Amino acid sequence: MRRTAALALAAGAVALLPSQAAAHPHVFADARLEVTVAPDGTVEKLAHVWRFDDVFSSTVLMEFDKNGDLKLDQSELDTLSQTINESIAEYKYFQTVLADGKDVAMAKPEHLVADFPDNQLLILFESKPDKPLKLSHDKVSFGVYDPTFYTAIDYVNDSDMHISGLPKGCSSQVVRPDPDEAIAANQATLTEAFFNDPTGNDMSKIFATRLEVTCGQG
Structure with a gap:
């Protein structure tokens, strides 16, 4: 059986799950x-x-704690960071950035760091648009989602999505789509394949929580 999602590559125990199991989240992250x-x-x-x-953090600890001391030293963290980086690169680091409804290409992050404070897996990385993205569009949105539906990455509070340096004349808001409303609003563009198996379908981004920036005409 193939590994069902990018982050599942980081934990051998999760790799035994069948691909059909990816229809709903098994891994959760704030x-x-x-x-x-x-x-x-x-x-x-x-x-x-x-x-x-x-649960997922414990699984990762068991997989990458090679010396069995129940913690991850720097060498083990480096290996974990590299594994995750290589795994989620295929999924564009779960990022969704749209300008006026069109995908914005993102450059590959220079560094991705995995840490393990309080026995929980923490992933940190920075990214930027592949080409300059100026907030002069009518609408630009930022968020993350897992197209396989295996990993649920979401923002607990609206304050967990923040923008600094917002230009004059622009405003921002956190949008949390209702699944039924999102499907209804995108009915014309959703294919039969999406309804039969939404996993791995790029249209699953319509369910993602996003930080939406609205500006005047540029």
Whole structure:
């Protein structure tokens, strides 16, 4: 059986789950997103922090604690960081960035760091648009989602999604789509394949919590 999701690559025990099991989340993470905008209105960076649930964190600890001391030393953390980095790169680091409804290509993060404070897996990385993205569009949104539906990464509080340096004339809000309303609003673009098996379908981003920035015409 193949591994069912990018983060499942980080834990051998999870790898035994069949691909059909990815229809609903098995791994949960609380996230924080900080978007920084330069003085000229260009998006400078997205700083992501993901804190994973106790069960998945314990599984990762068992897999990567090679010396059996029930903690991850720096060498083990480096191996974990590399494994996760290579795994989720295929899924564009679970990021969704849209400008006027169109995908914005994101450059590969220079560094991804895994840590284990309080026995919980913590992932930190920064990314930026592949090409300059100026907040002069009518609407730009930022968020994360797992297209396989295996990992549920979400923001507990609206304050966990923040933008600094917002240009004059722009406003921001956190949007938490209702699944039924999201499907109804996108009915025309959703295919039969999506309803039969939404896993791995790019349209699953319509369910993602997002930080939405609205500006005037640029």
